[in-house]
Amino acid sequence: MSWLTDLVRPSIKTAKKRELKADVWEKCPACNGLIYEDDLKVTLFTCTHCGHHLRWNVDARLAHLLDKGFTEIEVKLPADDPLKFKDRKKYADRLKEARKATNHPDAFRVVSGKVLGQPVTVVALDFDFMAGSMSRGVGAAIATAAQHALAHKQPLLAITASGGARMQESTLSLMQMARTTAAIVALKEAGLPYIVLLTDPTTGGVTASFAMQGDVHIAEPGALIGFAGPRVIEQTIRQTLPEGFQKAEYLLEHGMVDMVTPRFAQRDTLQRLLAHLTAHAA
Amino acid sequence: MARHYLDFEKPVLELAARIEDLRAAQERGESVAEKDLAGEIARLEVRLARVNRLLYRHLTPVQKVQVARHPERPQGSDYIEALVEDFVPLEGDRRFGADKALVGGVGRWMGKFPCVILANDKGKDTNGRLARNFGMPKPEGYRKAQRLMQMAEKFKLPVVTLVDTPGAYPGIDAEERGQSEAIAGCLETLLQLDVPVVSVITGEGGSGGALALAVADKVVMLEHSVYSVISPEGCAAILWKEANKETIPLAAEALKLTAQDLLGLKIIDAIVKEPVGGAHNDAQLAMARVGERVAAEVAHVRQAKGGAQARRERFLALGA
Ligand SMILES: [Zn+2]
Numbered sequence: 092m093s094w095l096t097d098l099v100r101p102s103i104k105t106a107k108k109r110e111l112k113a114d115v116w117e118k119c120p121a122c123n124g125l126i127y128e129d130d131l132k133v134t135l136f137t138c139t140h141c142g143h144h145l146r147w148n149v150d151a152r153l154a155h156l157l158d159k160g161f162t163e164i165e166v167k168l169p170a171d172d173p174l175k176f177k178d179r180k181k182y183a184d185r186l187k188e189a190r191k192a193t194n195h196p197d198a199f200r201v202v203s204g205k206v207l208g209q210p211v212t213v214v215a216l217d218f219d220f221m222a223g224s225m226s227r228g229v230g231a232a233i234a235t236a237a238q239h240a241l242a243h244k245q246p247l248l249a250i251t252a253s254g255g256a257r258m259q260e261s262t263l264s265l266m267q268m269a270r271t272t273a274a275i276v277a278l279k280e281a282g283l284p285y286i287v288l289l290t291d292p293t294t295g296g297v298t299a300s301f302a303m304q305g306d307v308h309i310a311e312p313g314a315l316i317g318f319a320g321p322r323v324i325e326q327t328i329r330q331t332l333p334e335g336f337q338k339a340e341y342l343l344e345h346g347m348v349d350m351v352t353p354r355f356a357q358r359d360t361l362q363r364l365l366a367h368l369t370a371h372a373a
Numbered sequence: 374m375a376r377h378y379l380d381f382e383k384p385v386l387e388l389a390a391r392i393e394d395l396r397a398a399q400e401r402g403e404s405v406a407e408k409d410l411a412g413e414i415a416r417l418e419v420r421l422a423r424v425n426r427l428l429y430r431h432l433t434p435v436q437k438v439q440v441a442r443h444p445e446r447p448q449g450s451d452y453i454e455a456l457v458e459d460f461v462p463l464e465g466d467r468r469f470g471a472d473k474a475l476v477g478g479v480g481r482w483m484g485k486f487p488c489v490i491l492a493n494d495k496g497k498d499t500n501g502r503l504a505r506n507f508g509m510p511k512p513e514g515y516r517k518a519q520r521l522m523q524m525a526e527k528f529k530l531p532v533v534t535l536v537d538t539p540g541a542y543p544g545i546d547a548e549e550r551g552q553s554e555a556i557a558g559c560l561e562t563l564l565q566l567d568v569p570v571v572s573v574i575t576g577e578g579g580s581g582g583a584l585a586l587a588v589a590d591k592v593v594m595l596e597h598s599v600y601s602v603i604s605p606e607g608c609a610a611i612l613w614k615e616a617n618k619e620t621i622p623l624a625a626e627a628l629k630l631t632a633q634d635l636l637g638l639k640i641i642d643a644i645v646k647e648p649v650g651g652a653h654n655d656a657q658l659a660m661a662r663v664g665e666r667v668a669a670e671v672a673h674v675r676q677a678k679g680g681a682q683a684r685r686e687r688f689l690a691l692g693a
Contacts, residue, residue, distance in 0.1 A: 169692060173638070174629050178612035227692030234689060256580075256602040258612060260692075261628045262640050265602040268581060269588045269688040272560040277685065296602070298553035299541075299581040304561055318552040318581075319543030323607075327543050337548055347551045 119143050121313070135354040144312050144354060146291060149200055149217045152250065156358055157213070161204025164212070166235045168196055169227045174261055182259035189220045197228035198253075201236045203245070207358060209365035212240040215250035216297070222254035225296050229257070230267030233301055237274035244372065246284035246365055247275075251302045255295020255320075268300035275304050284368040288357065289316050289339070289348065307364055308348040309357065310339035316348075377653075379439045381428065385650065388421040425650035432597060435625040438605055440597040441537075441576045445653040447660050449476050449492025449535050452575070455657065456664040458484040463524075465517060469550060472514030474506045474538070475586075477521045482533060483664050486671065489525035491518050491586055492535035495576075508577075509542035512555035515585055519555075519562045531569040531671045534586040535663075539604065541582030559585035564688070567681050569674035571667055573645070574598045574632075575652075590677075590684050591670040592640070594632035595663065596647040600640075601630035640691065643670075 116125045121143035130139050135155060136147040153161070176182040190196060198220035203212050214236035216223040223229075233249070240247040256264040278285055287305035289298075291314035299318055310316060317337035325332060335341050339351045352360050378386040392414055399410045432440065440446070453460050453476065460480035464471045476492045495508030510518075525532045541552055563570060572589035578600030587600075594600060601608075605625035606616045613620035635641045645659075645666050652659035677683065 167693075174627070176627055178624075178627065179614070230692050234693075258603055258608055258628075261602050262600055262630065262635060263638065263692050265580060265584055266640060266688065266691040268584055269560055269564070270691050270693075272557070272588075273564050273685040273688045276561055276564045296581055299556040299585075300560055301557070303551075303554040303557040316553075317548050318541065318556070319548065324543045324545065324548070328545065330545070332545065336545065345549055345551065347554055 117145070120145070137354060142312070142353075144291065144314070146218065146252075147354075148219070149215050149250070149252070152290075153200060153202060153213065153215060155354075156206060156361070157202065157204040158207065161202045161213075164201040164203055164235060164239050166199070166201055166228070166232045168231060172259070173227070173263060174259070176259040176261070178259075185221065185259070193217060193220045195220060197226055197232070198223045199229050199232035201232050201239070203239060203243070206248075206365060207362035209362050209369070210243075210245050211248050211361075211365060212236050212243065212245045213248045213250065216252050218252040218254075218292075221257065223252045223297070224254055224257040225264055225267045225271075226257040226260050227263055227267060230270045233267075233271040234274040237271075237278045240283055241278050241281055244281075244283065246286065246369060247278055248286045248288060248361065249301060249305070250288045250290060251293040251297055252290045253293055253295065253297035253302075255297060265296065268296045271301040272304065275301050279304075279306070282372070284365065286361065286364060288361075290314050292316070294318065294320055303347070306368070308350075309360065310342060310348040310351050311357075312339055312351050312353055314339040316342050377444050379436070379443065381436055381439070384424050385421065385428065388417055388424060392417045392421065422649055425654065429597070429647075429650055433622065433626070434599075434628075434631050435605060435622040437597045437631050438577075438599050438625055440651050440653075441599045442539075443576075443651065443653045444497070445656070446537075446576050447652055447656040448497065449494035449537065449575075451656060452492060452535050452660055452663065453478070453480070453490060455660040456483055456667075457481065457490060460490070463517075463521060466513040466520060468513070468516055470511075470513040472506075472510050472517060473504050474508050474510040474542070475514035475518060477517055479530065482671070483668055485668055486531070488531045488533050488671070489521050490533050490535070491521060493538040493576075493586075495537065506542055508538045509540060510538065510582060511542050511544070511547045512550040512552050515541070515552075515555035515559050518586060519558050522559070522562045522566060525568050526566045529568055531571065531675070532563075532566065532589075533667055533671070534570070534572040534589065536572060536574045536578055536583045536586050537576035537598075538579050538582050539577055540579035541585070556581050556585045560588055563588035564685055565681050566684075569671050570684065571670045571674060573663055573667060574600050574641070575663065579604065588684065588688060590674040590679065590687070591642045593643045593645055593663075593666055593670065594635065594641050595645050595652060595659065596632055597651055598632055599630040600632075600635055601628045603628070605630070 119138040122141040124140035457480035462478040496502035496505035570589040608624040609616040609620035648655035
């Protein structure tokens, strides 16, 4: 049932290959091939054997996509843990750990910069922070990014990676779907382009709100994108899911995304799109 | 038809059974231990009402979940039957298909004003439940909803939604046809309407599938209804690693999913009191109260003239 755990990156199994140092090699989750870590930096974290797109650190991604010199936008965060939520562990403790591990206050980055010279505001979700789940903080980040884009007449790019709702914020988390939509609607009405780059995985409340409201949807190869998690669906319908179900290519085939674009080509694609869509902007 | 009793309603069941026995005896003209049959029945009925009142005054969150899912709780089509005059059902998303988990149409609310109505319906018997997919809409349901919302805007009709769903359907076909995009589209459409939108959570407000109909100017909940981002079962399975008799009540408690909690969090605006013993105990009274409340809220919203902008501000402030 805990389909969320499916989404967490599998640990690198290095025990069998003792001759290889664990920190220099990474195993491809798709083809099991070993990839030299220095190569991964060059290939933008894609497999040197099969081209599989591995999960990629959000800061490295932003550093690649954006021209040098982008700036961080400040997001005003609400007070922590409004429900004093506690499961087997306190939400307050989970937050503390995630903050220590990522060195960031919540599962997002908001920056303003340029993609090959095209100005853009970017909000990116950080899957390493509680599975990129939608907290009020993440809601604030989307709203702030949209408002920044609006104020500066810039297009907005959202880069998604999320397991869905932040359960520990319950219905307040659910409300972020409406909150982020309200921000996006205002941006779109102002005639500013809104582009979504969907990365692995994007599911639940994030997909069912701002991730599916773009003027253009770009998906990364092999990314899992859907409303319900595969395990939930399997348990509901008691059927095995078809091959490639909910993968980026499947969404392309079913008309939900405009394109499946490899990492190497994303910057160029974004530059062209931004240029075309802002050509007649005042 | 025998009424369905929830596990915690055992004292109610026992009293009701006793009253029924005495009534049967009275009809047959039998003599029983109690000399004054009519008096005894009256006494038991008073006690039944008191037990019901006490039980329902102190429902735990997980008990409220049970009440919210009660099979005899009034459904969307019951509300329409009871409250909407000259209802004309409208079906289809004009793209793929029909969806009976989400009823839509136009009619006059309590004979007072014309409106567009969108309501979940879970069905009543096995066949009905299957036909209505247990109240879990597919993308075609949410796309029909968008179509009717836009129609409401075009003809300047307020939108009334009655929400009671375990959630949007999680299935292969639903994913194939873009369940996410269909829900996201409802959120977007509701935030663009200038006509009043009033939502009532009448039973289960199950996550995004419920929110898709509840981005409203006024959100009202029935006293024992629930509204949350995930079911207590789902939450227990993920955060407690196992959904069982111990963890599900803990999850229900932690999720703060009751109407009372949500009013405190300012996520909803008002609570409609249920009849003693829950909405299923007196469906007509429960529905009449919902009817009056909706009429009053629509009038307020209409007067405030906030339009889409006010609705956006409301949701932009949620969690800020
Ligand atoms: Zn590989």
